[in-house]
Amino acid sequence: MEKLQILTESKKYPVFIGEDSIQSISELLKDNVGAYSKLLIITDETVASLHLEVLQSYLKENGQAAVHIVPAGESCKTFKVYEDCLSFAIQEGLDRKSVIIAFGGGAVGDLAGFVAASFMRGIRFVQVPTTILAHDSAVGGKVAINHPLGKNMVGAFHQPEFVLYDIQFLQTLPAKELRSGFAEAIKHALISDISFYEYLKENITEINDLIRNQDVLIYILKKGIQVKADIVEKDEKEAGVRAFLNFGHTLGHAIEAEAGYGTITHGEAVMIGMVFALKISIETYDIPFSLVDFISWIRVLGYQIEPTQVSFEQLWQWMVRDKKAVQNNPVFVLLKEIGEPELVKLDKTYLQKVYHELFSLSN
Ligand SMILES: NC(=O)c1ccc[n+]([C@@H]2O[C@H](COP(=O)([O-])OP(=O)(O)OC[C@H]3O[C@@H](n4cnc5c(N)ncnc54)[C@H](O)[C@@H]3O)[C@@H](O)[C@H]2O)c1
Numbered sequence: 001m002e003k004l005q006i007l008t009e010s011k012k013y014p015v016f017i018g019e020d021s022i023q024s025i026s027e028l029l030k031d032n033v034g035a036y037s038k039l040l041i042i043t044d045e046t047v048a049s050l051h052l053e054v055l056q057s058y059l060k061e062n063g064q065a066a067v068h069i070v071p072a073g074e075s076c077k078t079f080k081v082y083e084d085c086l087s088f089a090i091q092e093g094l095d096r097k098s099v100i101i102a103f104g105g106g107a108v109g110d111l112a113g114f115v116a117a118s119f120m121r122g123i124r125f126v127q128v129p130t131t132i133l134a135h136d137s138a139v140g141g142k143v144a145i146n147h148p149l150g151k152n153m154v155g156a157f158h159q160p161e162f163v164l165y166d167i168q169f170l171q172t173l174p175a176k177e178l179r180s181g182f183a184e185a186i187k188h189a190l191i192s193d194i195s196f197y198e199y200l201k202e203n204i205t206e207i208n209d210l211i212r213n214q215d216v217l218i219y220i221l222k223k224g225i226q227v228k229a230d231i232v233e234k235d236e237k238e239a240g241v242r243a244f245l246n247f248g249h250t251l252g253h254a255i256e257a258e259a260g261y262g263t264i265t266h267g268e269a270v271m272i273g274m275v276f277a278l279k280i281s282i283e284t285y286d287i288p289f290s291l292v293d294f295i296s297w298i299r300v301l302g303y304q305i306e307p308t309q310v311s312f313e314q315l316w317q318w319m320v321r322d323k324k325a326v327q328n329n330p331v332f333v334l335l336k337e338i339g340e341p342e343l344v345k346l347d348k349t350y351l352q353k354v355y356h357e358l359f360s361l362s363n
């Protein structure tokens, strides 16, 4: 099992990655959490049916952990499901010394983390991620639910006590979810390091390559987490450079919301947003990067870059409410070079032109 340290202003905590690392959960709780009154596992229906027994079997010596199962996917990041989690926690008698285990992908982690951040004004929680995407979501402390008017609009910064990644859980991920998670790995590469990007291009030539070779998978997860950790260490609460982790997200979040949360996966939407931001970056800075090559690679991996007949105007309404927007002007993350992100406020007419050029829509 490998270990990375996350150092933020508010908390220092470890991320463990390995095969069968779940076997150590009891010991890791002892070492990294210490005494607690009760454990509550929050997981979703799919993860519960595939993997909950394994988690529970390694928690046997920790006494009975309460389990709350939420709907799978983005539909768990709602006020209703959030309230159900709080009601369950109160009914189960959780107190300030209790600990929540978020067992699932990014949606479960965001939800359970926000429950932990707000229950009795904040209790401890642990992330046990089960998706590739969660190499991003389980680290860094952003926790949130969605609002009908915008993605992740209600949330907090609340760091976990530790993150325990067991890559055996990832073997059951369908291709669509591999794709969603891999988009964030590509994001981490593009904002940090051309050689990481080249490594991804060389090693992942079809989407199932991600789960075929454990060394490659662990390398990608670790590298992605390290990129994130380096940024979060400098700027935990997004006063500046943390916004670079939002590369592809200004348009991506708008597409997710406009399509209806959960209709398109987070990573699929971010991939469209990254293609858009790459085109603007290439035009603005004349960077030596072939968008044609990039698009043909991601198409082979199964990404679709055309949004479904959505007008720019519809997306603009979401983008003006993006968390990076300043006085209703969306701010984009562009790349001055691959690995050199920066924040830029862009004009609506220009954005609309690029959108039409890229997606060849008449509206
Ligand atoms: N907090 C952050 O910093 C951050 C970062 C990136 C993304 N996010 C959020 O994360 C969410 C997306 O994450 P995600 O794609 O992991 O979400 P998810 O939790 O919705 O998981 C995706 C789907 O895969 C299923 N699944 C999970 N693990 C599985 C497994 N091992 N085998 C088979 N199926 C499995 C889930 O049931 C779900 O249907 C979005 O809500 C996004 O906004 C947050």
Ligand SMILES: O=C(O)C(=O)C[C@@H](O)[C@H](O)[C@H](O)COP(=O)(O)O
Residues within 6 Å of the ligand: 136, 140, 142, 151, 152, 184, 238, 242, 243, 245, 246, 249, 323
């Ligand atoms: O950790 C961050 O910071 C990120 O921006 C990571 C993103 O991949 C993630 O989707 C995050 O939830 C977006 O945050 P938001 O503040 O734009 O809602």
Ligand SMILES: [Zn+2]
Residues within 6 Å of the ligand: 136, 184, 249, 266, 270
């Ligand atoms: Zn994201």
